[in-house]
Amino acid sequence: MNPQPRPLYWIGLSIFGLVIATYVLFPIFWLFLASFKTTGELASLPLTFWPVAPTIEAYTALFDTTSQSSQILNWPRLISNSFLVSVSSTLIVLVFGTLAGYAFSRIQFPGRDLILGGLLISRMFQGAALLLPTYRLMNNLGLQDSLLGLTLLYSAFGLPFATWIIASSLREIPFELEESAMMDGASRLQCMVKIVLPLATPALITAAMWHFVGAWSEFAFASILMESSDSKTVTIGLASFVELFTIEFNRVGAAASLVAMPIMLVFFFGQRYFTRGLLAGAVKG
Amino acid sequence: MGSVTLRNIRKSYGPVEVLHGIDLDVADGEFVVLVGPSGCGKSTLLRSLAGLETISAGDISIDDKVINGLEPKNRDIAMVFQNYALYPHMKVRENMAFSLKLNKVPKDEIESKVAKAAEILSLTAMLDRYPKQLSGGQRQRVAMGRAIVRDPKVFLFDEPLSNLDAKLRVQMRSEIKELHQRLGTTIVYVTHDQIEAMTMADKIVVMKDGHVEQIGAPLDLYDTPANLFVAGFIGSPSMNFMSCTAQGGKAVLSNGQVLGAAPAGLGEGQAFTAGVRPEHFVIGSGALDAPVTLVEPTGAEIQFTVDIAGDHVLITTRDRVTARLGDTLNLSVEPGKLHAFDPETGARLGGV
Known part of the structure; x- marks a missing residue:
């Protein structure tokens, strides 16, 4: 390895990264800015970049329950639905993923590594291939158009990968720590709660973030399963919103910004763990 | 109080038996060292005693109470692990208090016990550090502190010094021994290092392939090894072995030279393996001529490797012998x- 810093290389790489980031983020940023403009400003020429007279009118309109549009799309409802489904399926995935991950990392049983590898294989299938069978299945179970059904579905989809991430990281925690705790008087459960889980926090946060973001932004399954307006989630709301209010870009921008907000917050606070947790799994897979 | 009794301990992994009926008595307050090459079953035996492994047969008792089926936490045993197994997310203080907290000991009592243990181990200044901020020797001491605060019946040590450098190892060795003298608690200690065993133990248990080869005080093992394995394992540099025949009370080498007086009790013409420790040769006063093939002065002594009847034999002397390569000693x-062993079974022959 060359111990000397190579400034040109890093400057070049940074410029390249900036260009890519601008290319990707510019439309999103523009939409974000648009959410603070009036419909008039958006329609007038020449186009403005920064809002001339910034207003949160578009946001208040989203939450105006008396307006005609909220009869069709009830944003507070959409948001609370999405939160309910994402948060509860994240909790389910964390609880069961931790228990399963602990078993995979600590208990010898026949076919253990095969099954653990199989968990990853399950991620190789395109979700779209499962749309129809899932729809039939949920219908037969009477779980279509139900938030409970969607929560269970997301949990089932998220569990394998979460288990894999958690198991990989638990494998790196020496078993001697638990043996030591057992000698110190801890039960198996106390070992897990007091020793293993605190040490596995980065992996747990990673798994939780990964799942929350996935559940929050899931569209395909929600769109075929959730029919009534009371049970829809933000991604469906956003899609139909674009269809209904194409002309009112400020409102579309406001809705999109709102929907993106939780994901940005999750990454803002958790990205430190996110890379660490994924890397921990990557080194020892 | 903490006497330990092991009766016919057997342990199998599937069809493979790794402990073949171990019997051992450890008196209260005794410092017992299990020693043997890697894979001899000493750690398995220790872990069985701790309750971290289940045994296939036999009885483990502490103070005459059989504890076979008990969980580790109910055995009143503390263990120090090879890699210390300190909880990385807890400060030294919390590491040491962990077991007391689990056992719901009152807070002020925990504090005083931790403070006392920290003082014994000179860890008082480290109490608010995390394990990763400590040196190897300090971590080792925290691991011991964690054991001490519990005031258990028995301490178990599983190769606790093998991760330390040579100098620190010698220092910790005497610290552990002093600790034992101070606390008087029964200790069962596992190591593969026979010098550790010799210097620390009241009683050494030499193990090989899941069997106990010999149990005894360090110097008894050194002076009267029960078999070839113990003779070769205990002592550094190790004992020299040569094939001999007993003729007229003498140990005669394969080339006809006389090594020395054969131990009593050997039959005339009986073949045996003679064992002589390097320091038990006398230079310059015998009938045995041996060419020098290597000279290694260590300072305190000089080591000569000589050729006796085709075997390389190591001799140490504290005298300043000036022989050089090619000279004859x-x-x-x-x-x-001169020890005699059965060449077939390895068992000790005759009396010395």
């Missing part, structure tokens, strides 16, 4: 220091 064996 005139050797004899100190009276009574």
Whole structure:
């Protein structure tokens, strides 16, 4: 390895990264800015970049329950639905993923590594291939158009990968720590709660973030399963919103910004763990 | 109080038996060292005692109470692990208090016990550090502190010094021994290092392939090894072995030279393996001529490797012998220091 810093290389790489980031983020940023403009400003020429007279009118309109549009799309409802489904399926995935991950990392049983590898294989299938069978299945179970059904579905989809991430990281925690705790008087459960889980926090946060973001932004399954307006989630709301209010870009921008907000917050606070947790799994897979 | 009794301990992994019926008595307050090459079953035995492994047969008792089926936490045993197994997310203080907290000991009592243990181990200044901020020796001491605060019946040590450098190892060795003298608690200690065993133990248990080869005080093992394995394992540099025949009370080498007086009790013409420790040769006063093939001065002594009847034999002397490569040393064996072993079974022959 060359111990000397190579400034040109890093400057070049940074410029390249900036260009890519601008290319990707510019439309999103523009939409974000648009959410603070009036419909008039958006329609007038020449186009403005920064809002001339910034207003949160578009946001208040989203939450105006008396307006005609909220009869069709009830944003507070959409948001609370999405939160309910994402948060509860994240909790389910964390609880069961931790228990399963602990078993995979600590208990010898026949076919253990095969099954653990199989968990990853399950991620190789395109979700779209499962749309129809899932729809039939949920219908037969009477779980279509139900938030409970969607929560269970997301949990089932998220569990394998979460288990894999958690198991990989638990494998790196020496078993001697638990043996030591057992000698110190801890039960198996106390070992897990007091020793293993605190040490596995980065992996747990990673798994939780990964799942929350996935559940929050899931569209395909929600769109075929959730029919009534009371049970829809933000991604469906956003899609139909674009269809209904194409002309009112400020409102579309406001809705999109709102929907993106939780994901940005999750990454803002958790990205430190996110890379660490994924890397921990990557080194020892 | 903490006497330990092991009766016919057997342990199998599937069809493979790794402990073949171990019997051992450890008196209260005794410092017992299990020693043997890696894979001899000493750690398995220790872990069985701790309750971290289940045994396939036999009885483990502490103070005459059988504890076979008990969980580790109910055995009143503390263990120090090879890699210390300190909880990385807890400060030294919390590491040491962990077991007391689990056992719901009152807070002020925990504090005083931790403070006392920290003082014994000179860890008082480290109490608010995390394990990763400590040196190897300090971590080792925290691991011991964690054991001490519990005031258990028995301490178990599983190769606790093998991760330390040579100098620190010697220092910790005496610290552990002093600790034992101070606390008087029964200790069962596992190591593969026979010097550790010799210097620390009241009683050494030499193990090999899941069997106990010999149990005894360090110097008894050194002076009267029960078999070839113990003779070769205990002592550094290790004992020299040569094939001999007993003729007229003498140990005669394969080339006809006389090594020394054969131990009593050997039959005339009986073939045996003679064992002589390097320091039990006398230079310059014998009938045995041996060419020098290697000279290694260590300072305190000089080590000569000589050729005796085709075997490389190591001799140490504290005298400043000036022999050089190619010279011939005139050797004899100190009276009574020639051990005889059965070449087939390895068992000790005759009396010394």
